[in-house]
Amino acid sequence: MKVVIYDxxxxxxxxxxxxxxxxxxxxxCGITAYDxxxxxxxxxxxxFDMIVRYLRYRGYQVTYVRNFTDIxxxxxxxxxxxxxxxxxxxxxxxxxFHEDMARLxxxxxxxxxxxxxxxxxxxxxIEELMAKGLAYQADNDVYFAVDKFPSYGALSGRSLDxxxxxxxxxxxxNKHNPMDFALWKGSKxxxxxxxSPWGPGRPGWHIECSAMSRELLGNTFDIHGGGxxxxxxxxxxxIAQSEGASGEPFxxxxxxxxxxxxxxxxxxxxxxxxxxxREVLEHYPAEVxxxxxxxxxxxxxxxxxxxxxxxxxxxxxxxxxxxAAIAALPATASxxxxxxxxxxxxxxxxxxxxxxxxxxxxxxxxxxxxxxxxDAVKTLNRISQNLPxxxxxxxxxxxxxxxxxxxxxxxxxxxxxxxxxxxIEAKQQKILAELDIDATAIAGLxxxxxxxxxxxxxxxxxxxxxxxxxxxxxxxxxxxGTTWQVKLT
RNA sequence: GGCGGCGUAGCCAAGCGGCUAAGGCAGCGGUCUGCAAAACCGUUAUUCACCGGUUCAAAUCCGGUCGCCGCCUCCA
Numbered sequence: 001m002k003v004v005i006y007d008x009x010x011x012x013x014x015x016x017x018x019x020x021x022x023x024x025x026x027x028x029c030g031i032t033a034y035d036x037x038x039x040x041x042x043x044x045x046x047x048f049d050m051i052v053r054y055l056r057y058r059g060y061q062v063t064y065v066r067n068f069t070d071i072x073x074x075x076x077x078x079x080x081x082x083x084x085x086x087x088x089x090x091x092x093x094x095x096x097f098h099e100d101m102a103r104l105x106x107x108x109x110x111x112x113x114x115x116x117x118x119x120x121x122x123x124x125x126i127e128e129l130m131a132k133g134l135a136y137q138a139d140n141d142v143y144f145a146v147d148k149f150p151s152y153g154a155l156s157g158r159s160l161d162x163x164x165x166x167x168x169x170x171x172x173x174n175k176h177n178p179m180d181f182a183l184w185k186g187s188k189x190x191x192x193x194x195x196s197p198w199g200p201g202r203p204g205w206h207i208e209c210s211a212m213s214r215e216l217l218g219n220t221f222d223i224h225g226g227g228x229x230x231x232x233x234x235x236x237x238x239i240a241q242s243e244g245a246s247g248e249p250f251x252x253x254x255x256x257x258x259x260x261x262x263x264x265x266x267x268x269x270x271x272x273x274x275x276x277x278r279e280v281l282e283h284y285p286a287e288v289x290x291x292x293x294x295x296x297x298x299x300x301x302x303x304x305x306x307x308x309x310x311x312x313x314x315x316x317x318x319x320x321x322x323x324a325a326i327a328a329l330p331a332t333a334s335x336x337x338x339x340x341x342x343x344x345x346x347x348x349x350x351x352x353x354x355x356x357x358x359x360x361x362x363x364x365x366x367x368x369x370x371x372x373x374x375d376a377v378k379t380l381n382r383i384s385q386n387l388p389x390x391x392x393x394x395x396x397x398x399x400x401x402x403x404x405x406x407x408x409x410x411x412x413x414x415x416x417x418x419x420x421x422x423x424i425e426a427k428q429q430k431i432l433a434e435l436d437i438d439a440t441a442i443a444g445l446x447x448x449x450x451x452x453x454x455x456x457x458x459x460x461x462x463x464x465x466x467x468x469x470x471x472x473x474x475x476x477x478x479x480x481g482t483t484w485q486v487k488l489t
Numbered sequence: 490g491g492c493g494g495c496g497u498a499g500c501c502a503a504g505c506g507g508c509u510a511a512g513g514c515a516g517c518g519g520u521c522u523g524c525a526a527a528a529c530c531g532u533u534a535u536u537c538a539c540c541g542g543u544u545c546a547a548a549u550c551c552g553g554u555c556g557c558c559g560c561c562u563c564c565a
Binding site: 030038041161163230267270299307310312321325370371372373374474475478 | 525559561562
């Protein structure tokens with residue numbers, strides 16, 4: 001069984017056949033470091049984190065490169081506004097990015113190159129393009145001549161004529177063709193500069209990815225990824241630069257994920273409707289965010305709302321509750337008890353891994369994969385619930401191995417990595433800490449209520465129960481007495 | 490204007506030619522309980538925006554209509 005991925009370039013699902021058997025070279029466009037990351041960036045990081053985890057789980061040896069763009073117009077502008085240097089600004093937000101990723105438990109990429117560390121390779125590519133007549137100098141700038149690259153527009157599926165018709169192109173008299181784009185920009189006073197054959201300047205926006213991918217992965221590599229908004233012009237231009245310079249194919253597959261929206265509109269700085277990762281993490285744990293992201297296929301728009309985040313909270317609690325119940329099973333089995341799980345149930349659970357793999361192999365369908373996991377949880381809960389106090393060994397073994405399978409599969413999405421009992425305990429402690437009540441006070445009230453119940457004073461008993469419930473303490477009257485827990489969510 | 494995507498139950502969301510249209514949330518019913526809560530179980534679309542067409546067979550393919558969104562300018 002092969003992993004099939006949707007390739008933007010062909011617009012269809014294609015079996016993944018790496019250049020080199022068992023090895024995958026992946027390049028993902030990372031952030032431009034001039035501000036805190038919003039949850040759209042989080043989706044990007046999480047999606048590729050999942051893809052890398054899953055491919056490795058499937059036995060591939062993955063080389064994962066994710067760059068930082070640490071010099072460009074926005075960085076220069078922002079640095080000037082903040083009266084700092086571009087280096088300081090970029091460094092600050094790269095640091096913030098790493099903090100965010102650590103909190104999201106997104107593993108670092110194998111290589112995290114920065115544009116400013118690769119200026120020599122950038123210059124080399126531009127020289128090659130100049131030598132081949134694909135680029136030209138105009139004043140202190142160097143532009144790529146799109147007319148000279150016949151397949152320009154192939155990735156985004158548009159022709160130069162179509163784009164000209166768009167007519168939203170800024171006038172630049174230096175350009176031979178309005179669609180030409182800068183490879184090198186001559187520096188203005190006060191801007192950071194590097195020496196080059198075309199005078200002091202800095203790289204254009206797209207060239208750094210061509211240079212860094214080439215240096216770390218070679219002229220041709222397997223997968224190039226990023227957000228859908230990068231298809232044009234960024235990735236289109238990367239192809240033109242890289243293939244123009246090397247004469248060899250660039251990325252073999254293109255993966256683009258959808259946006260995070262709010263009220264069905266794309267999250268963006270200009271609309272002012274964006275939420276930073278750190279803002280969201282103040283309200284929701286990272287794992288909730290992960291479940292939220294993976295509940296939808298990566299190419300589909302993902303609408304952020306309190307309601308959907310709350311659903312993710314409930315879903316995660318359900319998964320951990322199932323695992324915690326299984327973990328709490330007695331260590332020794334009963335010899336006399338008959339197994340509770342039916343053959344049908346056992347069969348269904350046994351098929352979980354296969355069904356999950358099929359879903360994930362099909363263009364990383366995490367939503368379907370999670371559906372299968374929840375489906376298995378339902379079956380496991382049913383079995384758990386019907387278990388006698390001293391369960392049969394067959395049932396215990398089935399439940400334990402199933403829980404292990406679920407943990408492993410969910411792990412490809414970075415989910416269910418916590419110890420289930422600890423997860424629930426920690427969550428309760430956290431909420432308890434936020435409440436102005438302590439365990440002693442609760443115990444006192446429970447004691448009082450028990451006396452009231454013994455006296456059949458139901459009114460008083462209910463009053464105490466409601467009083468505690470108002471403070472998110474739920475009482476559970478069981479055969480061995482009353483226990484309490486913090487109401488989750 | 491050009492190009493692309495989407496429209497599946499109250500909500501979120503899989504399914505993309507053929508078994509009963511996954512799963513989650515919410516709702517409802519049940520087990521439990523003094524009554525509850527929690528937990529768990531069960532249940533919730535004869536139908537997939539609308540209209541035609543292709544096919545033995547369509548939510549799934551084709552054409553049209555309506556609605557929403559994105560890219561074409563910096564953007565994950």
